Amino acid sequence: MTTSVHTNSSALIALQNLNNTNSKLSSTQNRISTGLKVQGAKDNAATWAIAQNQRADTSALDSVKSSLNRATSIADVSLAAGAQISDIIVELKAKAVAAADPSASEASRKAYDDEFQSLLKSLQSFADNATFDGENILNGTNAAVPLSFLASADAQEKIDLNRQDLTLAGLGLAADATVTPNVDAPSLLETADAEAALARVEQALQTSNSRLAELGAQAKQIEKHNIFVGKLMDSLEVGVGNLVDADLAKESARLQALQVQQQLGAQSLSIANQAPQIILSLFQ
Template identity: 55%
Template sequence: MSISVHTNKPALIALQNLNKTNDQIGEVQNHINTGLKIATAQDNAAVWSIAQNQRADIGALGAVKMSLDRANSIAEVSMTAGATVSDLLVQLKEKVVAAMDTSIDTASRTALDSEFKSILRQIGQVTDNAAFDGANLLNGLSGSGATSIQFLANSAASSYITLSTQDMSLAGTGGPGAGQIITMSVGSSLDSVTISTAVLAQLNQSIQNVNQALGSLGSQAKQITSHSDFVGKLTDTLQAGVGNLVDADLAKESASLQALQVQQQLGAQALSIANQSPQMILQLFK
């Protein structure tokens, strides 16, 4: 190999290797700083694209989880209120049966009727206030006429889980309508044994209807809770999958950094040695 003051091939090669090592160190340091081996599309376009799609699904599942949490809260409020209504109906039965006693006087009947109507009003108050975030399953969704509320079940928003209305409001003065759970009207009374007997039949039917409605609501609430748990597990699995694709192995990166730092030092020394070659020319001309 010729010796020239214009071209120092060993120095050029040493410089190329040193620059390559410096680039690798910069890449490893970026992995360590971000915790990602693939942070941008430039690192690996195909894997980055797959990871971004999975991140989009994870974000969508977050919205699904929020929707299901809202559904669960609405169901819990409705079941709590429904159980209260059931307890109040049990109290009503005591008053109605007592009013069927032909031996009681007018004052006692009036007192029973007053307590009966007070409990009826309480039932109305419970159903009117059994709302969460504006949704009330026990009074016909606040009069909107809807028969159910649908909640997101998947990230594509193509599947839903439903909570059905369980209208436990009192029947109007015109009597119970279709699908009315509580068949007693707002104007029911215990004015006589005959009227009390008719009210008892309505009350027994109402108690049965309310218990069935609570059973249906409980089944739907259980389905929502189960699906919410599944969505949570699915989100965790997808996050782990994205991590497998793009997360850096920091133990491996640490080892690589140390090795590259040694190479960097050796490369600098090799470049220094190569740069001394032209000095040999001076020796030839002494």
């Protein structure tokens, strides 16, 4: 083996080993400080790409959940108003039945009719004011066009909330001059009028119950889909964690071992650097 003051191979090897240990130690410290074993494409390109795709899906599903939450709120407001409308129709039927009594006096029918007309106005008011975030699905506007909401991360799947016309016109309780013969607004002032009003109210009750049942079924579907999206987001988050999260227990143990290796490497380099001094003893 050649002894030289110009080239210290032992020191070079010791330095390489120390640099390698320092690099591993730096990576371990980064994993501990960030909690991630894959922080970027440089750490593991394939795993990072998969994780980024899953993060994108999770972010998109967050928008889907916001859309479904809005759908739930619109449905809840509409169902609350619809329940009130249904209760009003029940009251309307009671007034119409009372006014259809042949023995009822004119004054009694006038009182029943006053209440009846007041209830009709309340019904229309509830339908007109069942609004959430600018959307009303009970007032008869765009009745044939459903309200659609996001249902998938790629925005290709939609979930619909059908508009249900619960206005006086939609329930057949309003005057209608467009048909022949013309249909007057229901009245209880005469026995025949009360009987005709009762028939229209009974039909309105069936119509409202059918439409509210459909609305309730769609609201339940939206609720279940919202729960599914929430669970899907949780699963994706766990999946990303499995790919990129560091095992801090293992990293802590690795940190201790690398710190010892670093100290030993530094001592080894120090010993190797002192080796050329042995040459001085040859010239004494």
